[in-house]
Amino acid sequence: MRTHHCNQLHHSNIGETVTLIGWVNSNRDHGGVSFIDLRDREGMTQCVFRPEENSAAAELAKSLRSEDMIQVTGKVEERPEVDGVSTVNPDMATGSIEVSATELNIINKSEVLPFQLDKELSNEDMRMKYRYLDLRRTRMTRNLRLRHRITKSTRDFLDEDGFCEIETPILSKSTPEGARDFLVPSRMHPGSFYALPQAPQQYKQLLMCGGIEKYFQIARCFRDEDxxxxxxxxxxxxxIESSFVNPDDMHALVEGLLGRVFKDTLDAEIPASFDRMTWHDAMNTYGSDKPDRRFGYELKDLTEELKECEFRVFSGAVANGGVVKAFNAKGFAGATQGQIEKLTQTAIEAGSKGLAYIQVRDEDRSTWRSPFVKRMTDAEVEALREKLDIEPGDLILFGAGEWETVCEVLGRIRLCCADLQEVLKDNDELNFLWVTEFPLLGYDEEEDKWNAVHHPFTRPIPEDVPKLIEASKADLEDESQRYAGLRAQAYDVVLNGYELGGGSIRIHEAELQSAMFTAxxxxxxxxxxxxxxxxxAFKYGAPPHGGIALGLDRLAMLVCGESSIREVIAFPKNNKGMDIMSASPAKVDPLQLRDLRIQSTVKEKTPESV
Amino acid sequence: MRTHHCNQLHHSNIGETVTLIGWVNSNRDHGGVSFIDLRDREGMTQCVFRPEENSAAAELAKSLRSEDMIQVTGKVEERPEVDGVSTVNPDMATGSIEVSATELNIINKSEVLPFQLDKELSNEDMRMKYRYLDLRRTRMTRNLRLRHRITKSTRDFLDEDGFCEIETPILSKSTPEGARDFLVPSRMHPGSFYALPQAPQQYKQLLMCGGIEKYFQIARCFRDEDxxxxxxxxxxxxxIESSFVNPDDMHALVEGLLGRVFKDTLDAEIPASFDRMTWHDAMNTYGSDKPDRRFGYELKDLTEELKECEFRVFSGAVANGGVVKAFNAKGFAGATQGQIEKLTQTAIEAGSKGLAYIQVRDEDRSTWRSPFVKRMTDAEVEALREKLDIEPGDLILFGAGEWETVCEVLGRIRLCCADLQEVLKDNDELNFLWVTEFPLLGYDEEEDKWNAVHHPFTRPIPEDVPKLIEASKADLEDESQRYAGLRAQAYDVVLNGYELGGGSIRIHEAELQSAMFTAxxxxxxxxxxxxxxxxxAFKYGAPPHGGIALGLDRLAMLVCGESSIREVIAFPKNNKGMDIMSASPAKVDPLQLRDLRIQSTVKEKTPESV
Known part of the structure; x- marks a missing residue:
């Protein structure tokens, strides 16, 4: 139906007769001549309909509207000079030529679009309802093609490294660990249900037991969460899952994989290996298990320095076994009252009772605005100056209390400051980091119960393997201390403050796995x-193994420079889990439910009951 | 954990100290020396534990059993001569060397396996329950790796051709067309359901409307069928779906794709283009819409020749507007009584009342065994001889009645004969074929209703487009004739009698699509x-488009030389839709159902009610 696509014709094609097909991007009339920008996936070509070439086609061309689907045949010509001025368009790949049309075939007329394609549309429902039009925008087509390039590069890289892509079941089994499952009623086994997998975790470990050694899959996962x-x-x-590996092997693999992806998609070079930081250090220094290190604002410990501070919030916290920490939001002393309120709000939402801060006006401490600085000794202030590198114009933010809470509160405020100060504006750095040695188990006070921080198949670090067994037998007064401090052989890869993925070395022994379940x-x-x-499966010589899972949607979002994963998914659901375009989920034929031997317990409002 | 894999060491490594890891494939003791074949995914290496190297390790090695997971360090040595006889094993890639072990690390002991890995196991339930052990067999590992190679080659080929892989939703919408849907209750929208897609048909067409032009996906599909x-x-x-294509384009694309797949997996050359045959010719000549043309046995029409035959089964059928057809199962005159019964049974199952046949003993017609040959004139017998190329030893099989039924019956008998005669034994031909011009619509007598033969989005062949509209308005007595004879722009690709895939050019105009739904x-x-x-979507300049879907499981089965798709799926369900290994589907926590606002209508037997 075409000899060339719409981004293909150059000077060298002049004189050729070509056929193009595509959408009318625009139609301008100049003195009875129609200038049509014809668009396809690759780009645009200007087609000119002159009455002298084919008067019927030229007449028909006048009627063309945006998004009509047409086929044009004509001769490639140099763009002429008009009144001595070149009409060449240097911003267009095909801008030096035009097609002088001799034939026009209208293939499918378009009605007036519900919105214009060349303008951003803030009404997301509208975009989603007409997603098939929204996808015609250059930005969306580019996003989907970049996403394809990511998956293709991933597969190329892993295939070259001997990994084998294996499909695991979508009709899977419900397990109570983790998030809520989507269920699928079984017609053949009435009263029983499949579950859609939250991840192929068990399947990939069983593949390792099956001797596959190197597995990967771009896997669809499901979580019925709000x-x-x-x-x-x-x-x-x-x-990804691999046998006979240690964390270093997995780190090197992922570094190579991401290197390939960023090279193939953005032609960007990223570091050959990423910095590593333990979870404890990440929390302690950045107040986050996925720190954004593109800016400083590192948290400093002031427990020792302020343990006797007259300001009771600090000294009281230390007396209770807590810590005092602070960071310096450089140059943010001029934060507005509204900004300070926003920071305070963030601190409270993160679990703090309020926000202690100092706005540093001048060298002289007497100029510092703060409710408590007056109650500090000179030595205390000097300690602050030194540890926090205080200069005029800085904003110092404090937290005091239990270590993890203080870290989290300050971590959130840190990000909020950076956001308000726009410190990352026009920053195109790609800052990768491995966070390692996560806690193995976390204590849930409400349920008086320990939960897996990563998942129940995660292996403790070698020295903590015996401790897990010992801890389960220990005679303790305080249950919340039983498994505290045990570390997992788990690792997250972080990019610019986003968790790109996480994994671990797994348990491969039946006994240790059983002990973990008991815990x-x-x-x-x-x-x-x-x-x-x-x-x-672990009883028959299961091999040592480990793996990782990287969030493809988030990776694609970061590669595409978007701020929502919905921009890199062809047909996303909205935040109520609905596909507005096809109106799904939807009511179904009652016969379908009868076949499945289930019924809805939702009372339908009948006209009588209203 | 290893320096080499178990299929890697050669003569050139002699003298090196290496570390291997893997499963104990076998352990033979010869005079206090343990000879262990150590196996991993790639192959095997013989490890020899001699007391003089490390007596503790040698002692430990004696205790090793099949499938223990071990790590061995030692020196690569030439296999020695014993009593002047070389111990080199030429059938083994690493057969010229052995590893003289100095260290042994038992990583994970294995219990006694429920079945032996080096023997075929006919109990499929057992294989499925311990699938993680079953997968350790060389054949299964090879199958999964070949399947990976198929998908990788597919992606390479389509990517190079500009196709973009795009993921479409699994949480999709139920449509009443086609097979039964799996449903997923929505928790956020109680009383509403998602459906798992039977195919991404509508999504891929919407992507064409979205200007993607070239889409593909290795897509998971779901059908809740018995x-x-x-x-x-x-x-x-x-x-696969592509804009701006005709059937020739799609054929060329698939021919190229399959050529690449067979080259990359089996190093096999297949024809650059496949023969084409209309559906009518395929039915008429082979009695099948997916003919196996690796053998002849072509159906011949004898309607004209036997219209006045004294044998009423033939002449009566012709008088009622039907046909008489037959084929020659060369050399099968000696079919046993049991085989004839099997053929008759097949004919009856396919819709015939019985089976008419001639066992040709000799040239002389008087030697022919048949209940009706006596009632044929010499001219009729001569017509048979000529059209069916009858020679002594042949078996001639007949069908008479309505054309399509006769074709189907003979088509099934044809396959049954070939099967009984083992005509395809040791045949490694790859016989590809395009079947084209399928009927557009099929009449369902029971429901007095027309159904789509392919699916409702299939385009009629160009000359039948206006006929579809006309037919819908025609004033007819016989509803079963309304859309009869309309042909679809649809095509199936057939390999050795298996339908590998099917597709069509689609409707892209809202009006025509609406007319099709009306039909x-x-x-x-x-x-x-x-x-x-x-x-x-079709109202906004939807582009002309078409596509195809190839069954990956079947393609993998044929590439792997298997006779069941379960042999090329890592974790298949059994024929009751169950995964025996994980016992899925299964009962779920009643709280999960309450959250989903559904309940099962299956009465649980309580102890009281039993």
């Missing part, structure tokens, strides 16, 4: 019914 | 509620 922020009920991950409060009966197959 | 034969509730297809009995209200978005 969709705060930028989440999707279904998402994709680059899922998590899984009963012997549940172990058998829910995890029996994997505990059994 | 699982006869070799079906799976979830399966994968190579899903299928879709009401105006249903058009809006179920297909509103695609009808709407």
């Amino acid at each position: 969709l705060r922020a930028d989440r999707q009920p279904e998402f994709s991950q680059i899922d 998590l409060g899984v009963t012997e009966e549940e172990k058998e019914s829910m995890f029996g197959h994997i505990l059994e | 699982l006869r034969a070799d079906r799976q509730p979830e399966f994968s297809q190579i899903d 299928l009995g879709v009401t105006e209200e249903e058009k809006e509620s179920m297909f509103g978005h695609i009808l709407e």
